[in-house]
Amino acid sequence: MLSDINRLLIALSLQHGVGRQRIKAIFSNDELSASPDFNVLQTHLNSICFASIQQFLGGAGDVYSRVLLIEEQCNNFGITMLNYEDANYPFLLKQVPDYPLYLFVKGDVGVLHKDQIAIVGSRNASSAGLRHAYDFARGLSQNELVVTSGMALGVDSAAHAGAIDAGFSSIAVMGTGLDTVYPKRNHRLAHRLLDKGCWVSEYLPGSAPVAANFPRRNRIISGLALGVLVVEARMRSGTLITAKAAIEQNREVFALPGPIEYQGSAGCHDLISQGAKLVQHVDDILIEIKPQVQPLSLLQDIIPVTLEPALAALLDNIQFQPMQFSEIAKLTSIGQADLISMLVELELHGCIENNVLGINRIK
Structure with missing residues (x-):
């Protein structure tokens, strides 16, 4: 159930042309209040918005109905709302x-409230990039750092999977409302993450995956974390928005180098040339942001990965020669959405490869 203050914050957010700065101005230096000064409201809202908020405060109007719907969605989907004065609001952010x-x-x-490291990178990462993201996430998780990322395809998914498979928490910062998972093929991974971690979004339940949302949410990914590790990024990549936000937020920025001829690493090389720390091992990160922790080598004491039965059964049906998606679907009788999600997980585990020739097993 939403508090009166949170209902009012949502109602103000639903007003056309009323953004963060204006809402902050309404409350100024005062504490958040469910009964704001009407003179202050009139100062910062146009006549239409002011009338709408008056109706809302009186328990009537379209905005009031929309807030009730959002509250119902929060209740139905088990979503908690934290305002910036809430004790549970993340301190670093x-x-x-x-x-x-x-x-x-x-x-x-x-x-x-746990120490976090953000791992971000290309949606179209190479097999090596996916493996590095996965392995670094496992190693950093073992050293008491929560892996935070954006649940996108590619590096984000590999990072979340690495932390989850090692038995640790992960945080997914979404660019949509939390009543949905985007992209859909990450449905299984996202729900596995909820066992020990959480999803986070600044967008209201019901918010669709609008392109403009994703660059904006990147400041939350970096803002929650002590530092950001960039694994594969092209020049002008959206990943570099997260790195830029981290620099502006005075966070540590780490970058994984790659082959000089590989354009997928050009953004990482550019970050390194601008002062980001070149990273080759987990210890390179721990020394900077968590020196009090005794590092565990990335290659030492790694918890072995055991595929869950459904994934193992699927892998048994995939050959070492390229196969088409339709062929695998026919062999397994798994629904399209579930099959896509399961194939993504197998790729993140390094069990299969998906390329222009088809899908083939590699181990």
């Missing part, structure tokens, strides 16, 4: 200049 006025969280809210 509140230190950045443009912190969100509120967050929606699904899962374990307590994970937000």
Whole structure:
């Protein structure tokens, strides 16, 4: 159930042309209040918005109905709303200049208060890039760092999977409302993450995956973390938006180098030339952001990965020669959406390869 203050914050956010700065101005230096000064409201809202908020406060009008619907969605999907004065609002995130006025969280809210490392990179990463993201996530998780990323395809998914498979928490910062998973093929991975971690979004339940949302949410990924590791990024990649946000937020930025002729690493090389720390091992990161932790080598004491039965059964049906998706679907009788999601997981585990020739087993 939403508090009166949170209902009012949502109502203000639903007003046309009323953004973060204006809402902050309404409350100024005062504490958030469910009964704001009407003179202040009139000063900062046009006549249409002011009338709408008056109706809302009186328990009537379209905005009031929409807020009730959002509250119902939060209840139905197990979503918690945290405003910036809430004790559970992440401390580090509140230190950045443009912190969100509120967050929606699904899962374990307590994970937000643990030390975090963000791992980001290309959606179209190479097999090596996926493997590096996965392995670094496992190693960093073993050293008491929660892996935070954006649940996108590619590096993000590999990072989440690495942390989850090692038995640790992960945080997914979404660019949509938390009533949906985007992209859909990450449905299984996202729900596995909820066992010990959480999803986070500044977008209202029901918010669709609009392209403009994703660059904006990147400041939350970096803002939650002590540092950001970039694994594969082309020049002008959206990943570099996260790195730029991290620099502006005074966070540590780490970059994984790659072959000089590989354009997928050009963004990482550019970051290194600008002062990002070149990373080759987990210890390179721990020395900078968590020196009190005794590092565990990336290649030492790694918890072995055991595929769950459904994934193991699927892998048994995939040959070492390229196969087509339709062929695998016919052999397994698995629904299209579930099959796509399961193939993504097998690729992240390094069990299969998906390229222009088809899908083939590699181990």
